[in-house]
Amino acid sequence: MNKEQLIESAMALKTVKPETLAELSSKQAHLVAKINQTMLERPDIKMLVGENNLEMMKDNHANHAKFVYSILQRPNAQVLVATVLWVFRSYRSRGFHQNYWSAQLNTWINIFKQDLSQETCDDILPLYDWFIINIPHFTNLSDSQLEDVDTKH
Amino acid sequence: MKDNVLMEQKIHEATYQKYLNGLVSANRNLCYEIVERIMENKFPIPILYESLFRDALYEVGRLWEYNRISVAIEHMATAITEGIMNQLYSDIINPERVGKQIIVSSVENESHQVGAKMVADIFEMNGWDAIYLGANTPLGELLTCISEFNPQLVGLSLSVYYNMPCLEKMLRQIHLDYPDLNVLVGGQAISDAKDFLTASYSNVTCIASLDELAQYIRSQ
Numbered sequence: 459m460n461k462e463q464l465i466e467s468a469m470a471l472k473t474v475k476p477e478t479l480a481e482l483s484s485k486q487a488h489l490v491a492k493i494n495q496t497m498l499e500r501p502d503i504k505m506l507v508g509e510n511n512l513e514m515m516k517d518n519h520a521n522h523a524k525f526v527y528s529i530l531q532r533p534n535a536q537v538l539v540a541t542v543l544w545v546f547r548s549y550r551s552r553g554f555h556q557n558y559w560s561a562q563l564n565t566w567i568n569i570f571k572q573d574l575s576q577e578t579c580d581d582i583l584p585l586y587d588w589f590i591i592n593i594p595h596f597t598n599l600s601d602s603q604l605e606d607v608d609t610k611h
Numbered sequence: 612m613k614d615n616v617l618m619e620q621k622i623h624e625a626t627y628q629k630y631l632n633g634l635v636s637a638n639r640n641l642c643y644e645i646v647e648r649i650m651e652n653k654f655p656i657p658i659l660y661e662s663l664f665r666d667a668l669y670e671v672g673r674l675w676e677y678n679r680i681s682v683a684i685e686h687m688a689t690a691i692t693e694g695i696m697n698q699l700y701s702d703i704i705n706p707e708r709v710g711k712q713i714i715v716s717s718v719e720n721e722s723h724q725v726g727a728k729m730v731a732d733i734f735e736m737n738g739w740d741a742i743y744l745g746a747n748t749p750l751g752e753l754l755t756c757i758s759e760f761n762p763q764l765v766g767l768s769l770s771v772y773y774n775m776p777c778l779e780k781m782l783r784q785i786h787l788d789y790p791d792l793n794v795l796v797g798g799q800a801i802s803d804a805k806d807f808l809t810a811s812y813s814n815v816t817c818i819a820s821l822d823e824l825a826q827y828i829r830s831q
Binding site: 483521524525527528529531532534536537541544547548551552604 | 675676677678772773774775776803804807
């Protein structure tokens with residue numbers, strides 16, 4: 459799947475209710491703290507993010523929560539795809555393993571199911587399903603761009 | 612022409628590359644010298660800002676993205692750029708004042724500020740008094756500032772999309788407190804948001820470039 463096809467698939471995502479945004483906003487700090495704690499407790503965390511990258515991982519979780527809120531509030535398929543590609547390139551180039559993405563996204567989903575209302579989960583999980591389904595495409599696209607730059611240097 | 616630094620009001624590619632190399636190798640003096648040499652020819656500041664400073668900083672950001680440079684180098688490149696911009700003050704200040712004020716700031720939580728500084732400088736060049744607040748100004752502080760200075764205009768800069776909720780919170784409150792006050796918004800993230808911002812906020816004008824900004828100022 460190329461970038462344009464990813465954008466097209468993102469356009470099919472539904473908008474969310476104001477109540478969903480309100481709950482996400484009020485619990486954002488708690489959710490970020492919980493995913494940091496959960497990921498840090500994993501015995502394979504250094505394999506997933508690479509050596510000396512734990513702080514960067516925490517930055518990613520905080521930025522992820524802010525970005526997801528903004529894109530749910532003001533949906534924009536181009537921004538969504540461009541930003542995910544940017545994140546993949548930036549983190550993959552620093553040694554994050556491709557399995558980190560599914561580990562992180564599945565952890566977010568588990569936390570949402572524990573800490574958010576059923577209505578909010580129902581509203582936001584399609585976006586996370588879309589993230590997870592497209593991990594291989596984002597990985598391929600971002601890794602090929604990284605390889606292109608490598609071959610030019 | 613004195614040398615080949617300029618090419619029909621454009622920065623020569625070789626000059627741009629030399630400047631960029633200076634930025635990422637911490638060679639502040641080289642960067643200063645390059646800009647000084649460009650300005651000997653009275654080069655237009657808006658083109659200097661966009662074709663040299665902005666493009667070089669975008670490239671620095673791209674180099675960080677591909678792990679070619681560290682975040683420390685990225686910050687240093689920004690600091691060098693801001694230092695040079697401050698040195699250009701004599702080229703920016705305009706003795707003919709128009710008696711108007713603008714408050715320019717980055718959005719709350721937004722850590723990027725070079726774009727906002729560029730906008731403030733362009734207003735100064737056009738005789739406005741630009742009150743530049745820098746990065747990450749809390750909404751309450753901005754409102755206090757508006758109350759104190761009573762400007763004709765407010766300019767807000769947004770670089771990353773995830774700060775869009777902060778921008779909208781600020782726009783709503785400014786409109787509530789000051790219904791007649793117009794707000795300019797610009798920055799890297801605005802190109803993706805122009806349509807809904809102008810549709811949602813009647814007092815907002817989106818600015819995509821310094822050239823567009825200059826045209827806007829002339830229309831005031």
